[in-house]
Amino acid sequence: MADEPIGAGPVHLTLHMGPKLTRPVPAEVAEALLSAQITMTAGERSGFQLAFDMTKRGLITQRLLPEGYFDPKTRVIVTTSVKGTPTVILDGLIVRQEVGASNQPGQTTLTVTGEDLTLLMDLEERTDRYPNLGPAQRVERILRRYADYGIDPWIIREQIHQPPREQLRVDYQTGTDLHYLNELARANGYTFYLEPGPGIGRSIAFWGPEQRVGQRQHALNVNMDNNSTVDQLTFAYDGTAREEPQARVQDPRTRDVRLLAQPDISPLRPPLGLRASPALKRKTLSGTAKKEPGQAEAETLARAATSADAISGSGSLDVNRHGYVLRPRELVGVRGSGVTYDGDYYVKSVTHNLRPGSYQQNFTLSREGLIARSRTVRP
Numbered sequence: 001m002a003d004e005p006i007g008a009g010p011v012h013l014t015l016h017m018g019p020k021l022t023r024p025v026p027a028e029v030a031e032a033l034l035s036a037q038i039t040m041t042a043g044e045r046s047g048f049q050l051a052f053d054m055t056k057r058g059l060i061t062q063r064l065l066p067e068g069y070f071d072p073k074t075r076v077i078v079t080t081s082v083k084g085t086p087t088v089i090l091d092g093l094i095v096r097q098e099v100g101a102s103n104q105p106g107q108t109t110l111t112v113t114g115e116d117l118t119l120l121m122d123l124e125e126r127t128d129r130y131p132n133l134g135p136a137q138r139v140e141r142i143l144r145r146y147a148d149y150g151i152d153p154w155i156i157r158e159q160i161h162q163p164p165r166e167q168l169r170v171d172y173q174t175g176t177d178l179h180y181l182n183e184l185a186r187a188n189g190y191t192f193y194l195e196p197g198p199g200i201g202r203s204i205a206f207w208g209p210e211q212r213v214g215q216r217q218h219a220l221n222v223n224m225d226n227n228s229t230v231d232q233l234t235f236a237y238d239g240t241a242r243e244e245p246q247a248r249v250q251d252p253r254t255r256d257v258r259l260l261a262q263p264d265i266s267p268l269r270p271p272l273g274l275r276a277s278p279a280l281k282r283k284t285l286s287g288t289a290k291k292e293p294g295q296a297e298a299e300t301l302a303r304a305a306t307s308a309d310a311i312s313g314s315g316s317l318d319v320n321r322h323g324y325v326l327r328p329r330e331l332v333g334v335r336g337s338g339v340t341y342d343g344d345y346y347v348k349s350v351t352h353n354l355r356p357g358s359y360q361q362n363f364t365l366s367r368e369g370l371i372a373r374s375r376t377v378r379p
Helices: 027-032 059-064 117-122 135-149 177-187 293-306
Strands: 011-018 033-041 047-053 075-082 085-100 109-116 125-130 151-155 171-176 191-196 203-208 217-221 230-237 243-246 248-250 257-259 273-276 281-284 311-318 331-335 343-355 358-367 369-372
Touching: 011 027, 011 033, 027 033, 027 047, 027 059, 033 085, 047 075, 047 085, 085 117, 085 191, 109 117, 117 135, 117 177, 117 191, 125 135, 135 151, 135 177, 135 203, 171 177, 177 191, 177 203, 177 293, 217 230, 243 293, 343 369
Parallel strands: 151 203, 217 331, 243 281
Antiparallel strands: 011 075, 033 047, 033 343, 047 109, 075 085, 085 109, 125 171, 191 203, 230 311, 248 257, 273 369, 311 358, 331 343, 343 358
């Protein structure tokens, strides 16, 4: 995505809609847009809500709404342009529409609510078998079904190799594709989500570990007088969040049972804090003794990694004041909150709130420990 400052220029929003292939909406529809709210969260489906002004004799009331232009499963693509550089922030489907009629002139509104394109993967339950296919290969085969919607897979092979052996077991899918993709991701300490863009009508389906390496976004500054870019920022340290998983495996020949060693989670979660939070809880994983050692090790690693983030942060910012659009599922630095909570964080979620003349973002951050690992944070 573009990393353009927007302080010197306006933010423009563009809408495309259609059944599968989309087109720019009529000018009257674009002018009737009152607000847009889009929420993007790591490991979860993105959601959106758009509100339109409905005039009694307008195009929406007289023609588009009766003809099904805003019906469920209509595709919606939202693009923000910052200094002329377009960035796709939503590619989703309408699932609900509401009309609020009012006696007051100009107060009648149409509100459409929807979800990103993973909704397509959650509409039909199926039973399928995947002989001699590892987890990443199964993900690739499932995602091929959605290429017509411009969904391109980005799959990271699992950290612990789990060679398929058809003579011992065949992996089955029961339920929707989305349920199975998320199930495979959780079993390996991974995440699955759709990233809209970079072009209109294209999305990236990511299946892999949270992206906690690479360049940091521009820092969130708080309590720094004129240099502050964040309206508020609140941190919390939950001492019960982190767990120490306990898993046992059994040798099928000797029937001996052994306890797996605690896994090193750094390949999945490179540390962002200098002082890691200790695990106060122990969690016994059930059913691991009957699984292949690779599967049991992957499940133990996943449990340890996904429970590691004991530190969380939340806040809000004005994009025009901050000067940059904060992107979810990437790293960002924090400055001005003190030695304990300054440093790099993973951006867990971002909610875009757009209105004419206003672009606010609410966000949540996470990491596994206290105190920055570096004395410098990218400004």
